[in-house]
Amino acid sequence: MRLVVDLNRCQGYAQCAFLAPDVFAMHGDESLLYRPEVEEDRREDMARAVAACPVQAIMVDANSPGGNPGSDREAGR
Amino acid sequence: MSVDGSLDRLKREGRIVVVGASLAGLRAAETLREKGFAGSLTMIGDEPYEPYDRPPLSKQVLLGRATADRTGLPRLRAVDAQWRLGVPATGLDMAARRVRLADGDEVEYDRLLIATGVRARPWPQEDEAELDGVFVLRTRDDAEALERSLAQGPRRVLVIGAGFTGSEIASACRERGIAVTVAERADAPLVGALGGVVGEVAAELQRKHGVDLRCGVMVTRLEGDSAGHVRAAHFSDGSTVEADVVIVSLGAQRNTEWLAGSGLGAGLRGIACDAGCRAFDIRGIVTDDIYVAGDVARSPHPLFGYQFLSLEHWGNAVAQAETAAHNMLSESADRRPHIWVPAFWSSQFGVNIKSVGVPSMGTEILIAQGSRSEHRFTGVYGYQGRVIGAVTFDQTKWLQFYQQLIETTAPFPPAFPTVDRRPEGQQPIPADFPDPSVPTHGPTVTLSGYAPDDRRLTFTPARH
Ligand SMILES: Cc1cc2nc3c(=O)[nH]c(=O)nc-3n(C[C@H](O)[C@H](O)[C@H](O)COP(=O)(O)OP(=O)(O)OC[C@H]3O[C@@H](n4cnc5c(N)ncnc54)[C@H](O)[C@@H]3O)c2cc1C
Numbered sequence: 248m249r250l251v252v253d254l255n256r257c258q259g260y261a262q263c264a265f266l267a268p269d270v271f272a273m274h275g276d277e278s279l280l281y282r283p284e285v286e287e288d289r290r291e292d293m294a295r296a297v298a299a300c301p302v303q304a305i306m307v308d309a310n311s312p313g314g315n316p317g318s319d320r321e322a323g324r
Numbered sequence: 325m326s327v328d329g330s331l332d333r334l335k336r337e338g339r340i341v342v343v344g345a346s347l348a349g350l351r352a353a354e355t356l357r358e359k360g361f362a363g364s365l366t367m368i369g370d371e372p373y374e375p376y377d378r379p380p381l382s383k384q385v386l387l388g389r390a391t392a393d394r395t396g397l398p399r400l401r402a403v404d405a406q407w408r409l410g411v412p413a414t415g416l417d418m419a420a421r422r423v424r425l426a427d428g429d430e431v432e433y434d435r436l437l438i439a440t441g442v443r444a445r446p447w448p449q450e451d452e453a454e455l456d457g458v459f460v461l462r463t464r465d466d467a468e469a470l471e472r473s474l475a476q477g478p479r480r481v482l483v484i485g486a487g488f489t490g491s492e493i494a495s496a497c498r499e500r501g502i503a504v505t506v507a508e509r510a511d512a513p514l515v516g517a518l519g520g521v522v523g524e525v526a527a528e529l530q531r532k533h534g535v536d537l538r539c540g541v542m543v544t545r546l547e548g549d550s551a552g553h554v555r556a557a558h559f560s561d562g563s564t565v566e567a568d569v570v571i572v573s574l575g576a577q578r579n580t581e582w583l584a585g586s587g588l589g590a591g592l593r594g595i596a597c598d599a600g601c602r603a604f605d606i607r608g609i610v611t612d613d614i615y616v617a618g619d620v621a622r623s624p625h626p627l628f629g630y631q632f633l634s635l636e637h638w639g640n641a642v643a644q645a646e647t648a649a650h651n652m653l654s655e656s657a658d659r660r661p662h663i664w665v666p667a668f669w670s671s672q673f674g675v676n677i678k679s680v681g682v683p684s685m686g687t688e689i690l691i692a693q694g695s696r697s698e699h700r701f702t703g704v705y706g707y708q709g710r711v712i713g714a715v716t717f718d719q720t721k722w723l724q725f726y727q728q729l730i731e732t733t734a735p736f737p738p739a740f741p742t743v744d745r746r747p748e749g750q751q752p753i754p755a756d757f758p759d760p761s762v763p764t765h766g767p768t769v770t771l772s773g774y775a776p777d778d779r780r781l782t783f784t785p786a787r788h
């Protein structure tokens with residue numbers, strides 16, 4: 248699944264980095280570096296990180312019953 | 325709801341076409357669906373990829389923490405669109421409401437959103453630009469190619485231009501232990517965006533991290549070896565640097581050529597639109613069915629004297645796309661202005677740099693908190709007696725406060741004491757921006773006049 252952090256919002260509180268250190272890591276004192284794509288089975292971890300961010304800066308692929316709304320199926324015409 | 329129900333019809337069965345399938349295009353598409361648009365949506369993008377995020381290309385990707393093909397933007401909701409990827413739009417017929425594609429197809433619209441962004445300005449000497457080992461960095465393909473060549477352990481990398489992107493590239497190289505020379509025509513890195521007072525700190529950071537930083541010079545010529553690989557660069561001061569990777573980081577050019585002759589107010593400076601994201605035509609009359617968002621747009625901002633702002637900022641693309649989408653589906657009284665306060669971040673040499681407002685309008689700067697020598701400070705920019713922008717180096721927590729001062733046009737210098745004020749922060753000093761009439765490669769905020777079509781403007785590329 249794909250994720251993006253709105254780094255204008257991010258305050259570097261690092262809650263996400265405590266929850267999923269292999270995905271989110273502080274780089275220097277205040278910069279956040281994250282992996283923009285993680286394995287599908289990490290969905291719960293990511294949901295926890297999204298919920299823990301005090302400024303709601305983390306966005307992940309929406310979970311829809313029919314699968315990922317933005318899968319490659321959609322590309323092409 | 326409109327009297328004749330046309331807006332309802334648009335929402336139910338209208339045709340919306342988005343040209344430019346990147347950050348602004350995707351966020352607009354999602355917003356349209358969120359607002360209940362049930363008609364047909366076509367996304368046209370010349371890159372063969374689904375929308376991806378660019379900021380990681382000069383950060384995570386060059387640091388080897390992510391690969392360029394794994395930076396796709398998350399989908400916040402299903403957009404249920406027809407994707408025409410890998411096909412550029414080549415023309416617009418405003419009267420017939422049709423977009424022409426490179427493959428000969430034509431797509432009709434009831435509403436059009438243009439979000440074609442910008443591209444990297446290439447090295448002006450074509451034969452030199454084509455040498456192996458010479459790169460620009462804008463796209464996923466650029467990043468992949470550059471990363472591959474960095475992984476091969478070049479002896480020295482030369483970065484031409486020390487704007488944000490160039491500085492981030494230099495930072496990533498140093499972190500990988502690669503020798504780097506940075507050539508900058510101005511007196512310091514980042515001066516176009518943040519001015520000389522802050523640029524000095526950026527220069528110190530680069531040197532502290534082992535960058536061979538050369539300011540006040542231009543690269544005059546790139547030299548290749550017999551196999552067509554770059555081997556050296558010649559500088560205006562007569563010196564030569566041997567480098568096997570050269571990254572040209574001289575700012576961006578707006579992707580508006582495909583609109584030439586269409587009658588839309590599109591030119592070198594982008595596409596002018598009103599505060600509601602509606603594009604102007606070349607007569608200066610606002611259209612009602614063509615909207616613009618993201619890096620390619622320039623729109624008037626009430627907080628900044630209704631100057632037309634072009635912002636190459638991630639947050640601007642998101643906010644403007646959402647506003648454009650909202651307005652496309654709204655009656656005039658329900659439309660919203662795009663009055664997002666500019667905000668930007670960059671991460672380089674371990675420091676988190678953030679800014680709000682329009683620092684480059686500032687004539688003075690006050691180091692309100694912290695200290696430049698510690699590379700941890702807050703600089704506040706003043707313009708005509710009011711706070712117009714702010715920048716933080718590793719002091720994110722204070723930025724929000726200064727944003728409020730900008731939004732409320734608070735007086736400059738701020739009349740109150742601040743936490744952690746140092747002797748250097750007692751008085752404002754000149755912010756030291758370069759002469760705006762001299763084109764630089766890297767201001768990320770460009771202020772320009774009121775004319776919706778500036779075709780008379782001629783750009784002289786920096787002869788680095
Ligand atoms: C390396 C890098 C690092 C960055 N770092 C930061 C950062 O740290 N902070 C920050 O705030 N911003 C950063 N940015 C800027 C940010 O990525 C942009 O502001 C953002 O991508 C703008 O989105 P957009 O959709 O308006 O334009 P773009 O992302 O430029 O997308 C425009 C799309 O339209 C396509 N297109 C162009 N012409 C046509 C045509 N005729 N037909 C069809 N498609 C067309 C283009 O190929 C492109 O895919 C960075 C940019 C880069 C390149």
Ligand code: SF4
Nearest residue numbers: 257258260261263300
């Ligand atoms: S929890 Fe949110 S604010 Fe904190 S570092 Fe992560 S993204 Fe940033």
